Amino acid sequence: MKSTLKREEKESCSCSRSTKPSHSEASVNLSLSLTFHSTSPNRERRQDWPPVKARLRDTLKGRRLVHRGDESSLFVKVYMEGAPIGRKLDLCAFSGYESLLENLSHMFDTSIICGNRDRKHHVLTYQDKDGDWMMVGDIPWE
């Protein structure tokens, strides 16, 4: 562990340490949780961190629940080989494979195809519920 941080242990507080998996083995994420907090520090539901004003937070929340015409949204994360940052998008926002590919190509600044691997292009694949990697485009869009 590269960083050493001292924490004073006080009677009525508990400190919990958790390691977050990351690229470097030496990284450690220490989280301090004080027992008298009435709300649990569950990150997903925190209203006080990060420090974003209520109005903006509410507007963003509303957005995530945006209902498209077919009343659903399906968010997936797409990773490109070699890039650490994945991009999130709503599959229901697209009308078909073509518009999906067009958008992805734009997002990742590369050309993407469904189909046989070609040295010049990236190929779009997905992992099905059995964990197998499948080529996108084999089954109908709907």
Next chain:
Amino acid sequence: MYLRLPSKVLERILFFIDSNDDRNSVSLVCKSWFETERLTRKRVFVGNCYAVTPAAVVRRFPKMRSLTLKGKPHFADYNLVPDGWGGYAWPWIEALAAKNPLLEEIRLKRMVVTDECLEMIAASFKNFKSLVLTSCEGFSTDGIAAIASTCRSLRELELRECIVDDLGGDWLSYFPETSTSLVSLDFSCLDSEVKFSDLERLVSRCRNLKSLKLNRAVTLDGLESLLRRAPQLTELGTGSFSDELSPEALSKLSKAISACKQLKSLSGLWDVLPEYLPALYSVCPGLTSLNLSYATVRMTDLVDLLRRCKKLQKLWVMDLIEDKGLQAVATCCKELRELRVFPSEPDLEEPNVALTEQGLVFISEGCQKLESVLYFCVQFTNAALITIARNRPSIKRFRLCVIEPFAPDYKTQEPLDQGFKAIAMGCKDLQRLSVSGLLTDKAFEYIGKHAKNLGMLSIAFAGDSDLMLHHLLSGCKKLRKLEIRDCPFGDTALLENAWKLETMRSLWMSSCFVSFGACKLLSQKMPRLNVEVIDEMYPPETRPESSPVERIYIYRTLAGPRLDMPEFVWTIHKNPEIGVSHLAIK
């Protein structure tokens, strides 16, 4: 023999002095200067409504025409102050109504304002011109209706990010047909639809209207009609920007927007559809301020818009702009003074968009006039901070929010101490700083020593020990406001540097290790401070002395103990038997 400056001459000189800092200095010279100054001050600013009584302020400044007040601590914006804490406008309005009927302007921030307050304002001040409420709550649209209907010379009515009990859009219809004085109207925080024909007529007859900020309920068709009637606008907040428009309607809207040749500031743009952005292109070259915080639009569309805004000075945008977009902004917007980048997905744990520290580095390289930064980012590096400080020593306000608490420099795994050291040392005019990420006590040693002009500092999830607080309180000569949350210390540094707290406006600490015992000691030691223990598990005496309290809010005051404390706020005055040597009693 000594010469005395006749007070008439001093009065004449003071006529030219607007700055309250300067006037405060003038007041300290001697008694007669104090007298002359107080009788000529028109605009009064009170940074903490509990620092002084309304009666004292009203008595001191009989010629006051404008009062600005701030109530709740800043962290109230992030839900850290429980409801009912305080910050009531009523005692101030009451005192003013009784003694200062010529009052023209009231500006309140983070205060509780009731309909009674608004009705009192409407009834008491015949010349009332300007009401600006920022982040206030406690009133309904009925109160606004009272202002609209009664204030004959109303020039400004601005509700900025207020929480209003919205009983409907009727309030707007209360502006009499004869009222033509409006210069600025901001109802962007209200939800209900106003009666559009009344809005149209209001806008048509107020020929001096310069600033109009609509709420989300106003449609694009409505916007087009309003703009046609008010092409003289300099500031516009649109309503929702996503209705379905036919090509003809879009073209009409475009035309109406382009007729606003003096437009400098644009905001609103809720849910703006990318295909509608070109309607704004015509006004881009003149824009100095653009608020895109509600526009979830992709980087390429943002860049197409921003590259036309060559005069832009203030930009608020979502992180959807990405590093690439900021690089474009750095190239095109050479006049940029202020940049705010907000997180589009604040609750996500991993980076979701391609916005990194590099984006801010680009801006620091390209925008020579950059002064003010607010940047939300998932992670950061020391190298970036050092580069930014080197590129832009002109930065006066630097707020970096690394979203992941305790996140180190992600390339070196070191704390961000060196980076913030560079900011503190390099940006000599730094007035406001928010730090985040992994920070040890060292970072605060640097800040304490080098940030000579720092007035306001915000800290979250940082530091190791009391040393951190000690460095800050014994350094930072000009520190006025310090707010700290989730840091593991408190007692020792607080008690050792108690004297410093009287030189500051306020100190806020929440989720730290400040014990009730220390709060009592501090209260006893420093009678001119209000040491508030804000703890929803009240009263604090039922717990052991050493147990930490949820929150403390300490501020200097001439007003003595608050008379409006709720149950969950404790000060030593609630337990006088504890023994306070000199209670400040007015």
